[in-house]
Amino acid sequence: xxxxxxxxxxxxxxxxxxxxxxxxxxxxxxxxxxxxxxxxxxxxxxxxxxxxxxxxxxxxxxxxxxxxxxxxxxxxxxxxxxxxxxxxxxxxxxxxxxxxxxxxxxxxxxxxxxxxxxxxxxxxxxxxxxxxxxxxxxxxxxxxxxxxxxxxxxxxxxxxxxxxxxxxxxxxxxxxxxxxxxxxxxxxxxxxxxxxxxxxxxxxxxxxxxxxxxxxxxxxxxxxxxxxxxxxxxxxxxxxxxxxxxxxxxxxxxxxxxxxxxxxxxxxxxxxxxxxxxxxxxxxxxxxxxxxxxxxxxxxxxxxxxxxxxxxxxxxxxxxxxxxxxxxxxxxxxxxxxxxxxxxxxxxxxxxxxxxxxxxxxxxxxxxxxxxxxxxxxxxxxxxxxxxxxxxxxxxxxxxxxxxxxxxxxxxxxxxxxxxxxxxxxxxxxxxxxxxxxxxxxxxxxxxxxxxxxxxxxxxxxxxxxxxxxxxxxxxxxxxxxxxxxxxxxxxxxxxxxxxxxxxxxxxxxxxxxxxxxxxxxxxxxxxxxxxxxxxx
Numbered sequence: 001x002x003x004x005x006x007x008x009x010x011x012x013x014x015x016x017x018x019x020x021x022x023x024x025x026x027x028x029x030x031x032x033x034x035x036x037x038x039x040x041x042x043x044x045x046x047x048x049x050x051x052x053x054x055x056x057x058x059x060x061x062x063x064x065x066x067x068x069x070x071x072x073x074x075x076x077x078x079x080x081x082x083x084x085x086x087x088x089x090x091x092x093x094x095x096x097x098x099x100x101x102x103x104x105x106x107x108x109x110x111x112x113x114x115x116x117x118x119x120x121x122x123x124x125x126x127x128x129x130x131x132x133x134x135x136x137x138x139x140x141x142x143x144x145x146x147x148x149x150x151x152x153x154x155x156x157x158x159x160x161x162x163x164x165x166x167x168x169x170x171x172x173x174x175x176x177x178x179x180x181x182x183x184x185x186x187x188x189x190x191x192x193x194x195x196x197x198x199x200x201x202x203x204x205x206x207x208x209x210x211x212x213x214x215x216x217x218x219x220x221x222x223x224x225x226x227x228x229x230x231x232x233x234x235x236x237x238x239x240x241x242x243x244x245x246x247x248x249x250x251x252x253x254x255x256x257x258x259x260x261x262x263x264x265x266x267x268x269x270x271x272x273x274x275x276x277x278x279x280x281x282x283x284x285x286x287x288x289x290x291x292x293x294x295x296x297x298x299x300x301x302x303x304x305x306x307x308x309x310x311x312x313x314x315x316x317x318x319x320x321x322x323x324x325x326x327x328x329x330x331x332x333x334x335x336x337x338x339x340x341x342x343x344x345x346x347x348x349x350x351x352x353x354x355x356x357x358x359x360x361x362x363x364x365x366x367x368x369x370x371x372x373x374x375x376x377x378x379x380x381x382x383x384x385x386x387x388x389x390x391x392x393x394x395x396x397x398x399x400x401x402x403x404x405x406x407x408x409x410x411x412x413x414x415x416x417x418x419x420x421x422x423x424x425x426x427x428x429x430x431x432x433x434x435x436x437x438x439x440x441x442x443x444x445x446x447x448x449x450x451x452x453x454x455x456x457x458x459x460x461x462x463x464x465x466x467x468x469x470x471x472x473x474x475x476x477x478x479x480x481x482x483x484x485x486x487x488x489x490x491x492x493x494x495x496x497x498x499x500x501x502x503x504x505x506x507x508x509x510x511x512x513x514x515x516x517x518x519x520x521x522x523x524x525x526x527x528x529x530x531x532x533x534x535x536x537x
Contacts, residue, residue: 005032005040012045020049020057027060030067042071084159086137087144095158098168099218102211115178117167118207118225119147119185122237124163127200138195139202146188150181166225175210175242182206182240190238205232206240258314260296261307265319269295272327273494276503277346277465277487280479285507287344287378289487290328291494292320308350317350318362325349325363329370329377331497340504346378346408351393354381360399367405374404380431382411394424401426408465412453422460430457434468434488441473454481 004012008031019027027047032040047062082094090098102114121143128136140163147157147165156168167185169178189204207229211221224243232241264270270292277287294302311317325347332345353359367374379400397407407426411433432453440447450466457464466478469488478486492503 003034005034008032019047022055027062030071041066042068087141087159089144089165090156090158092158092160092166095156095160095166095168096218096222098156098158099221102168102170102213103217103221112213113172113174114211114213115169115172115175116209116211116221116225117169117178117182117185117240118160118209118222118229119165119167120205120229120233121163121189122203122205122233124202127202131196131198131200135196135198135200139193139200142193142195143189143202143204146191147185150185150188152181155181166222172210175208178208178210179240179242182208186238186240203238205229205237207232207243208240209243257302257307257310261294261311261314261316261320264294264296265316265323267297269297270320270323270327271295271496272324272331273496274331274345274500275487275494276492276500276507277344277485278491278507279485280483283507285343285504286485287346288500289346289348289380289494290324290331292324292348304348312350312352317352318356321349321353322362322366325377326366326370329366329372332376333371334497335501335504338501340501341508342373342376343504344376344378344406345372346380348380348410351381354393354396360396360403363400363405364403375406378406378408378429380408380410382409398426401428410467427462429463429465431465431467431487432483437466437468437474437488438470440477441471447477450477451481454483458482 012029012031015029016027018024029045031043033043035041044065044067047060049057050059051057084091127139154170158166160166169181186204193200207225209221209224209228228241228243232239273291273293274288276285279286292304294307296302311320328345328347336342401407406428408429408431409427410431412430432450436446436450440450454464463484465485465487466483467487469475469486469490471490475490
């Protein structure tokens with residue numbers, strides 16, 4: 001046995017003894033044996049004992065086969081199954097093994113902590129799209145190298161998929177040690193990378209989940225770290241978040257909300273309310289904004305700010321948008337058929353819709369189905385869409401505008417769009433964000449901003465709408481600055497379709513907002529007491 005590797009000899013002898021003692025029908029074992037060149041080769045040994053009439057083994061017959069090549073192939077397969085081929089880091093399967101060991105370990109580590117850091121490279125897709133996947137791969141290799149430098153002895157790192165990494169920090173005394181590593185990683189990744197002759201800047205978001213040896217399961221820790229990562233990304237780029245139980249509850253609520261959203265359309269839980277838009281030169285209602293409402297069977301009225309982002313993530317935004325645009329256009333036609341004057345109807349749309357193939361045709365089909373004239377539909381986009389002024393964003397708007405559909409920029413003044421961005425889009429009107437309108441009577445800064453936005457719109461030959469007009473002072477300010485249109489609860493809150501029809505009819509017959517610009521007369525709100533009560537005011 002002197003030629004057999006010392007690590008294999010004991011197991012091989014045990015199997016041989018069992019066979020000779022009659023405990024197994026045949027002898028079989030894999031072991032390493034020293035070659036004449038000094039290296040070790042893997043050998044498969046099979047044998048069977050020849051016994052005398054008393055059953056005592058008298059000799060052993062069998063064979064030995066060199067299985068070194070197969071063992072090497074098996075080793076490579078095992079490595080491929082546990083390591084990432086691009087970066088050479090352990091992969092998700094390997095990480096799970098480490099987590100499983102930590103979760104099962106007890107003894108002296110009962111009061112010691114460990115942490116899982118879940119990392120996602122911010123906006124990495126832009127690198128792949130803009131510079132190509134080869135540059136993206138080189139960047140990932142560079143990121144992996146820097147991450148390894150941030151580790152302490154005994155820590156583990158893995159590449160999970162794409163631009164996601166995970167780090168297991170062991171033997172921690174408190175949470176601060178995990179957050180210190182997270183901070184160090186963010187500083188390291190923020191330094192520019194030189195890849196393919198180009199300088200690339202990036203950042204990383206990190207979710208942190210703490211565990212106690214012998215208490216956490218690998219699945220729970222991964223889920224908690226992923227939940228914390230989502231929280232970090234929702235707060236902006238280059239942040240880390242520490243998991244807590246509230247996050248888990250929030251994640252369950254989000255999942256429940258997504259499930260309820262999927263059923264809301266088929267259960268007809270959505271409805272539209274309509275808020276008047278008044279022209280200040282005539283005092284008449286010349287349009288309205290269709291506002292989506294969701295009446296949840298348990299939660300009651302859910303505001304769009306809560307469910308629209310969920311709908312976008314769940315891929316439901318096109319179906320919901322189809323409903324509200326179709327509902328608004330259909331309702332506008334019903335008012336016309338009832339003898340009311342044609343008015344412009346505005347609908348907010350998600351910027352993500354512009355990237356859906358055939359969006360312009362999708363809107364055109366709704367107009368065709370409902371019979372509404374294209375010039376009476378206004379699609380409203382938030383200012384953030386200007387910051388993503390890519391060809392696939394601009395083209396659908398150009399196509400829609402060419403068909404007569406109006407494009408409006410909502411919440412104007414809150415973003416960071418430049419005039420060059422503004423001029424690239426086929427925009428017909430701007431809406432001043434209500435946050436500026438709220439304090440124009442008492443805050444000179446807000447008053448100056450609103451005055452500037454109105455002047456800018458006039459210089460660009462764009463219609464300007466002041467949103468969020470809640471007081472007579474705000475209304476009179478808009479009159480003095482020659483703002484064309486206003487919208488807000490001072491005139492009317494969002495109301496149901498039949499209430500809006502009454503307001504529209506009253507506006508045409510009584511002209512209750514006919515303005516005396518020179519005298520600055522105070523203006524009453526539109527609508528009878530009955531209409532206001534039906535609106536829930």
